[in-house]
Amino acid sequence: xxxxxxxxxxxxxxxxxxxxxxxxxxGFVSTLSGPGAGxxxxxxxxxxxGMQHLGGKLGGLPAEVLIADDQQxxxxxxxxxxxxxxxxxxxxxTGIVFSNIMLxxxxxxxxxQTFYISANAGPSQYAGExxxxxxxxxxxxxxxxxxxxxxxxxxxGFKNVMIVTPNYPGGKDAVSGFKRFYKGKTEEMYTKxxxxxxxxxxxxxxxxxxxxxxxxxxxxxxxxxxKQFVAAGLSRDTQLFAPGFSADEDVxxxxxxxxxxxxxxxxxxxxxxxxxxKRFVADFQKAYGRLPSLYASQGYDxxxxxxxxxxxxxxxxxxxxxxxxxxxxxxxxxxxxxxxFNSNHYPVQNYYLRAIGKDAQGRxxxxxxxxxxxxxxxxxxxxxxxx
Numbered sequence: 001x002x003x004x005x006x007x008x009x010x011x012x013x014x015x016x017x018x019x020x021x022x023x024x025x026x027g028f029v030s031t032l033s034g035p036g037a038g039x040x041x042x043x044x045x046x047x048x049x050g051m052q053h054l055g056g057k058l059g060g061l062p063a064e065v066l067i068a069d070d071q072q073x074x075x076x077x078x079x080x081x082x083x084x085x086x087x088x089x090x091x092x093x094t095g096i097v098f099s100n101i102m103l104x105x106x107x108x109x110x111x112x113q114t115f116y117i118s119a120n121a122g123p124s125q126y127a128g129e130x131x132x133x134x135x136x137x138x139x140x141x142x143x144x145x146x147x148x149x150x151x152x153x154x155x156x157g158f159k160n161v162m163i164v165t166p167n168y169p170g171g172k173d174a175v176s177g178f179k180r181f182y183k184g185k186t187e188e189m190y191t192k193x194x195x196x197x198x199x200x201x202x203x204x205x206x207x208x209x210x211x212x213x214x215x216x217x218x219x220x221x222x223x224x225x226x227k228q229f230v231a232a233g234l235s236r237d238t239q240l241f242a243p244g245f246s247a248d249e250d251v252x253x254x255x256x257x258x259x260x261x262x263x264x265x266x267x268x269x270x271x272x273x274x275x276x277x278k279r280f281v282a283d284f285q286k287a288y289g290r291l292p293s294l295y296a297s298q299g300y301d302x303x304x305x306x307x308x309x310x311x312x313x314x315x316x317x318x319x320x321x322x323x324x325x326x327x328x329x330x331x332x333x334x335x336x337x338x339x340x341f342n343s344n345h346y347p348v349q350n351y352y353l354r355a356i357g358k359d360a361q362g363r364x365x366x367x368x369x370x371x372x373x374x375x376x377x378x379x380x381x382x383x384x385x386x387x
Contacts, residue, residue, distance in 0.1 A: 023062040027084030030095035032069035035194045035220035038250045039097045039295050043119045046296030050303025059310025074104035081105040085112045091317045094302050099123040099170040110134045119302040124173050127344050128380035136345045138305050139298040141378035143177030145243035148265035148351040148372040150181035160185050162210040166193040174216040196224045202232050214241045222246040223254045230258035248293040262356045267349050268297045268336040269368045277335040297335050308332040344384035348377045
């Protein structure tokens with residue numbers, strides 16, 4: 001009798017450990033080449049630092065991170081995603097920078113019932129009517145940082161604003177967000193995604209003579225635009241505003257002093273005073289020799305979020321309902337401080353005003369100036385009917 005019980009107990013123990021037998025696999029697809037590469041590299045480096053802090057494990061279990069470059073091409077991203085889902089059978093996906101690419105790969109990920117933890121892309125579609133239980137955004141909804149800038153520009157009393165943004169889903173969300181809180185006169189200018197020469201646009205700006213200009217041009221686009229804008233002498237008469245990701249440390253490093261005097265919005269800053277952020281910023285600088293950007297902070301948080309959820313379900317990632325509840329619970333300490341997930345799996349969080357100037361070490365960098373929004377939710381959550 002005792003032999004039978006022992007055998008049964010051993011079988012039950014074996015069955016309970018099946019889900020934890022292999023490594024937790026993460027498929028990381030991001031833009032690692034081309035004009036937007038700096039954004040994907042920062043997300044990757046932030047995620048990798050998170051993995052280092054976790055001892056290379058997720059939820060205490062061995063982990064494997066599979067990395068692919070989407071080349072800022074939806075078709076390439078879909079191929080890499082299909083490979084990770086079907087051949088490698090990953091447990092989580094993350095890494096995508098651009099919303100058009102996220103919208104392209106989302107259906108396959110959701111159909112496979114694999115959880116996608118977005119460390120950047122936050123399209124309005126997935127916040128609203130196309131929300132999905134398998135999609136979580138650990139960064140922000142596309143409109144949010146633009147909404148925050150719109151409020152600042154409105155509060156500062158600017159009457160005539162030019163908006164410059166790429167013609168793709170993220171750019172359109174930027175315009176919607178900005179105009180949701182800015183009620184003055186605007187003129188909108190749409191560029192090609194990946195465009196690097198702005199001679200024609202600068203001529204139009206000079207002719208229009210706006211008193212403020214709001215631009216959202218990710219990666220190398222923003223770097224080139226600011227350089228050309230200042231070189232053309234337009235910064236003398238027009239105040240520049242941007243969301244944080246167009247005025248972050250990667251852009252500042254590439255542009256330098258011409259960035260000084262710009263205002264931008266962010267949900268995170270390297271000078272935020274909490275223990276998790278101080279450790280993250282210090283260790284990121286040691287590991288990579290540069291200040292982290294908000295993209296890096298989001299990659300780091302994505303790793304910590306996955307770790308906490310896997311730990312919550314004790315490695316049983318096959319239990320999708322339990323894993324969803326664990327992700328919704330957000331049992332990790334973010335480098336940005338407190339935030340929570342809304343019913344559509346997008347953050348409810350604070351947004352801050354930052355200004356670019358020189359710090360005590362003489363570095364051109366961002367300094368947090370104050371809070372724009374407290375516990376701010378996106379405008380699409382009411383349209384989400386999560387199934």
